[in-house]
Amino acid sequence: MNELDCTVCQTQLHGYLDQELDPATATQVAAHLSACAECARLHEQAKLLKVSVKRHAPYYRAPASLTASVFAADKPAPGFIRRWQKWLAPGFSAAALALAMVLYVATPGSEQPLIDEAVSSHVRSLMGEHLNDVVSSDRHTVKPWFTGKLDFSPPVSDYSAQGFPLLGGRLDYLQHQTTAALSYGHGKHIINVFILPTSEADKAVQSQSLRGFNVVSWQASYMRFVLVSDAEKAELQALGQLLRAQ
Numbered sequence: 042m043n044e045l046d047c048t049v050c051q052t053q054l055h056g057y058l059d060q061e062l063d064p065a066t067a068t069q070v071a072a073h074l075s076a077c078a079e080c081a082r083l084h085e086q087a088k089l090l091k092v093s094v095k096r097h098a099p100y101y102r103a104p105a106s107l108t109a110s111v112f113a114a115d116k117p118a119p120g121f122i123r124r125w126q127k128w129l130a131p132g133f134s135a136a137a138l139a140l141a142m143v144l145y146v147a148t149p150g151s152e153q154p155l156i157d158e159a160v161s162s163h164v165r166s167l168m169g170e171h172l173n174d175v176v177s178s179d180r181h182t183v184k185p186w187f188t189g190k191l192d193f194s195p196p197v198s199d200y201s202a203q204g205f206p207l208l209g210g211r212l213d214y215l216q217h218q219t220t221a222a223l224s225y226g227h228g229k230h231i232i233n234v235f236i237l238p239t240s241e242a243d244k245a246v247q248s249q250s251l252r253g254f255n256v257v258s259w260q261a262s263y264m265r266f267v268l269v270s271d272a273e274k275a276e277l278q279a280l281g282q283l284l285r286a287q
Contacts, residue, residue, distance in 0.1 A: 044069070044072070044073065045069050045070065045072075045073045047073075047077060047079065047080055050070055050073045050074070050077070050080050051080060051083060053066060053070050054070070054080070054083060054084055054087055055087060057070045057071070057084075058084070058087050058088060058091060060154065067157075071157050071160075071161060071252075072252060074161050075160065075161045075164040075165075075252060076164075078165075078168055078169065081161070081165050085214075088214060088217075092217065152244075152247070152258065154216065155215060155216050155258075155265070155267065156249070156251060156256055156258065156267065157251070158215045158216065159215060159233070159235050159256065159267040159269050160251050160252055160254050160256065160269055162213050162214075162215065162222070162233070162235070162269075163233045163254060163269040163270070164252075164254075166211075166222070166224070166231075166233060167231060171211065172208070172209070172211070172224055172231065173208060173209030173210060173211050173224055174186070174209070174210065174211040174212060175209050175210050175211070176208065176209040177207070177209055178199055178201065178206055178207045178208065178209075179199070179207075180197045180198055180199050180207060183197050183207065183209060183210045183223070184197040186210060187210065187212075187221055190212055190219070191212075191219060191221060192219075192238075193221075193237075193238045193264075195210075195221035195223070195236040195264075196236070196264075196284070196287055197210065197223060198283070198284070198287050200225070200280065200283050203279075203283060204227060204228075205225045205226070205227050205232070205279075205280050205283065206225065206226050207223065207224075207225055208224040208225060208226050208231075209223075209224055210222060210223045210224065211224075213235060215235060215237060215267075216237065218237055218238075219237075220235050220236065220237040221235070221236040221237070222234065222235050222236075223236070225280060227270070227272050227276055227280070228272070230270050230271060230272035230276075231270060232268060232269070232270040232272060232277065232280060233268070233269045233270065234266065234267070234268050234280075234284070235265075235266070235267040235268075235269070236264060236265070236266055237264070237265050238263060238264060238265070239260055239263055239264065239265045240263065241260060241263075242260070243259075243260050243261050243262070244259055244260040245259060246258070246259040246278070246281060247259065248274055248277075248278065250274070253271065254269055254270065254271055255269070255270060255271070255272065255273070255274040255277050256268065256269050256277075257274070257277040257278055257280075257281045259281070259285070261285065266281070266284060268280060268281055
């Protein structure tokens with residue numbers, strides 16, 4: 042796989058942000074962002090700009106007369122439509138079925154973009170000095186810190202006795218929404234635990250490796266949990282069991 046330089050990566054940032062790139066290019070951009078602090082900074086700025094435009098830019102609905110005139114223009118006669126439907130409907134049905142099967146096989150799981158972003162955020166948190174906005178092993182300090190900053194209450198616990206001391210927490214941004222990020226230590230490893238709300242049903246624990254990091258994720262009680270670290274997968278799963286038991 043060819044690595045992108047900063048110039049090429051920056052020309053792809055908006056396509057990457059809007060999920061318009063092909064899978065191979067998107068993977069290259071994500072890999073570059075995980076290793077380049079300057080491009081990662083520009084990516085964060087672009088995300089914030091997108092959110093700001095959605096929240097504050099005025100929206101103007103097209104008049105009903107304009108919509109009607111657009112759809113009415115060059116409308117074929119009903120008899121013409123019926124004749125073509127008779128001959129082409131079977132072919133279109135087969136083509137639609139084939140296309141649906143291709144999309145089903147080729148389209149990545151809905152969780153994969155979230156996992157990609159979580160790994161990139163984990164890398165960025167280790168590159169600078171923004172691992173935590175609030176530094177404390179006391180859950181009674183960390184949990185209240187999120188109050189007023191999120192529209193949900195993330196569960197916060199310290200597992201020092203089990204070998205996973207709470208280090209602190211920060212705000213992050215995944216899947217177009219503000220996210221809670223808790224950091225835990227385990228030996229010489231840092232584990233980021235990303236928590237964000239979802240309207241989807243519960244999902245079982247999934248484990249994978251991405252760009253040299255282990256990832257454990259699941260959904261429960263309308264919350265998504267994503268754990269990322271270079272610690273062993275079994276160690277991440279052990280912390281996941283503690284989180285699910287609280």
